[in-house]
Amino acid sequence: MDPWCTPFLMTLTEKILARASGRRSVGAGDNVWVNTDILLTHDVCGPGSIGVFKREFGQDAKVFDPKKIVIIPDHYIFTSDRLSNRNVDILRDFAKEQALPYFYDVIDDPIGSWTFSPEIGQLKRQYGSRYQGVCHAALPKLGHARPGEVLFGTDSHTCMAGAFGEFASGIGNTDAGFILGTGKLLVKVPETMRFYLEGALPPGVMAKDVILWVIGDIGFDGATYRAMQWEGPGVSSLNMDDRMTIANMAIEAGGKNGIFPADAATFAYVDERTRLNGTKADYDPVELDQDQKLVFDKVYDLSKLEPTVAMHPNPGNRALAKELENVKLDRAYIGSCTGGKASDFVAFAKVVKGRHVKIDTYGVPATSDVVHELKEIRWDSQSIWDVLVDAGVQMTENASCAACLGGPKDTFGRLNAPLTCISATNRNFPGRMGSKEAKVYLASPYTVAASALTGRVTDPREFLN
Amino acid sequence: MAKRITSPVYVVGDNIDTDQIIPAQYLTLVPTIPDEYEKLGSYAMVGLPDDLYPSRFIPENSSKTEYKIVIAGKNFGCGSSREHAPIALGAAGVEVVVAESYARIFFRNSVATGELYPYESRERLLDVCRTGDLATVDFDNDTVTINDHEFTLKPMGDVRPVIEAGGIFNYARQTGMIPAKA
Numbered sequence A: 001m002d003p004w005c006t007p008f009l010m011t012l013t014e015k016i017l018a019r020a021s022g023r024r025s026v027g028a029g030d031n032v033w034v035n036t037d038i039l040l041t042h043d044v045c046g047p048g049s050i051g052v053f054k055r056e057f058g059q060d061a062k063v064f065d066p067k068k069i070v071i072i073p074d075h076y077i078f079t080s081d082r083l084s085n086r087n088v089d090i091l092r093d094f095a096k097e098q099a100l101p102y103f104y105d106v107i108d109d110p111i112g113s114w115t116f117s118p119e120i121g122q123l124k125r126q127y128g129s130r131y132q133g134v135c136h137a138a139l140p141k142l143g144h145a146r147p148g149e150v151l152f153g154t155d156s157h158t159c160m161a162g163a164f165g166e167f168a169s170g171i172g173n174t175d176a177g178f179i180l181g182t183g184k185l186l187v188k189v190p191e192t193m194r195f196y197l198e199g200a201l202p203p204g205v206m207a208k209d210v211i212l213w214v215i216g217d218i219g220f221d222g223a224t225y226r227a228m229q230w231e232g233p234g235v236s237s238l239n240m241d242d243r244m245t246i247a248n249m250a251i252e253a254g255g256k257n258g259i260f261p262a263d264a265a266t267f268a269y270v271d272e273r274t275r276l277n278g279t280k281a282d283y284d285p286v287e288l289d290q291d292q293k294l295v296f297d298k299v300y301d302l303s304k305l306e307p308t309v310a311m312h313p314n315p316g317n318r319a320l321a322k323e324l325e326n327v328k329l330d331r332a333y334i335g336s337c338t339g340g341k342a343s344d345f346v347a348f349a350k351v352v353k354g355r356h357v358k359i360d361t362y363g364v365p366a367t368s369d370v371v372h373e374l375k376e377i378r379w380d381s382q383s384i385w386d387v388l389v390d391a392g393v394q395m396t397e398n399a400s401c402a403a404c405l406g407g408p409k410d411t412f413g414r415l416n417a418p419l420t421c422i423s424a425t426n427r428n429f430p431g432r433m434g435s436k437e438a439k440v441y442l443a444s445p446y447t448v449a450a451s452a453l454t455g456r457v458t459d460p461r462e463f464l465n
Numbered sequence B: 001m002a003k004r005i006t007s008p009v010y011v012v013g014d015n016i017d018t019d020q021i022i023p024a025q026y027l028t029l030v031p032t033i034p035d036e037y038e039k040l041g042s043y044a045m046v047g048l049p050d051d052l053y054p055s056r057f058i059p060e061n062s063s064k065t066e067y068k069i070v071i072a073g074k075n076f077g078c079g080s081s082r083e084h085a086p087i088a089l090g091a092a093g094v095e096v097v098v099a100e101s102y103a104r105i106f107f108r109n110s111v112a113t114g115e116l117y118p119y120e121s122r123e124r125l126l127d128v129c130r131t132g133d134l135a136t137v138d139f140d141n142d143t144v145t146i147n148d149h150e151f152t153l154k155p156m157g158d159v160r161p162v163i164e165a166g167g168i169f170n171y172a173r174q175t176g177m178i179p180a181k182a
């Protein structure tokens, strides 16, 4: 029998943190030192974390375990901004010095330096064979997300990997520097809120609508310091992409982490991915207890949900798409960790196939794999990529965070003027996608696609049948 | 030794997210490089909408603010995990933020870096003061006095000694959790 199960009834988060801190049980509010299974960082916070590590542990210090560090440059890559390009070089030097096996470089030359070339343009692929794109989408694809583990990342959307039944949470550079040296972090065990899902999603409604609905319900600080645990028969109707979309946005309600129980779908995904990338294949999932200490418990019937939108200026500012048909738009955007997966583009393509967008529409695949898949999958004789391009979507092959977080001025799709944009991303605070006077509406890929066709916020169900 | 800080306050609203504290375009600056640390300070709070915040937080051509105390509403520091946010404020010269509540990662980053003290207020202080009013934060009594009215603050508890030590590394060394620097 698993010694970590009974007789202590714990939530999924508590079970994982208990095991990672070498205890039989922990409860919400306990401060415990936990061992890290994976530390994830990228080009924005990696250089600073490395700086902290060297300042504190010495110039010649060695990281606690090279195999447990994953570095995925993704944020400011396809820009001619000098400091952005330099930051990728800092990562490369560090990966080389520490012999890190899991650094997914932009270029193939291990001693080269990275520069984006504006002459080649934003649409054409400019990266080497190991480059991935948005870290949270790439991490599970590369077999670094495993049930029962502890993942820390220097990015708030690290919580996305909670889709795989692990404890995954965002941290700052100083904490990351500490982990680089010691492998440990002092963590306060969060209280758990349960979201119990029943039914299945109706046509035209996506995982994004689930999370936007829930955040609207509890408020965008409604889960501050807490774990958002998803359970119930509705979970099995959601595929891994759906679960990632939902777990990703736990932070948009202030959550410390989001977590799904691992099931057959999880194991199938993880086993395939660890095998393909040759990463650690063994893991030890935690199981749901019947009785758990919860601070919030609510049932949601997926079949009752409708296309949902978060209005400017925050992700909790909820409305239904059909209530906003008088909101005029200048731009549509599909991309990011939460909305730039292959399944998101396929949904988008279903709506726009054979039609043409009415406003400027930008598509940024989350990862280089997504670019590849969209070119491979065919409907009749046409690839999804071509369906999108024919519909007038400006598709870039350069997978990255791009305009999801604004970034340098020359970032693809950035809102450089006070425009109104509907976006499949996850955050719409003032200035998030560029101009601080711009207004961003968050929605599912279906809703973004339908809105791109009409130039107004549009319920996608009228385009799907 | 009694610890207090007196300064004019800068007053902001609810849900000030990290994009407003330090917009994403400045995240290319690496905080552990001293010049870039200073630069981050010069951009602190530039993401605030100008129409709502007519007083500049940092004067033109300067990297320092005259406001060592920031008064805020709920959920201060929400959004991304960028440690650049408390660092930009600290580099600009902010010593204390007094908010009704904080987003988790911002709070944690403030403590881990030791850049500033994140105090929680019991009242909605942004309704009782305006940018430029003089305030004194008294750390020993956990109070803030603004325009001669005294308000009690929630004690910081365990995190105060960490900030006082200058962040988690110094604290971990002082308390023997990690070995002293060679």
Ligand code: SF4
Pocket (backbone or CB within 6 Å): A075, A134, A135, A136, A155, A157, A335, A336, A337, A338, A400, A401, A404, A405, A425, A426
């Ligand atoms: S895609 Fe957007 S939300 Fe996701 S990691 Fe990049 S910047 Fe953050």
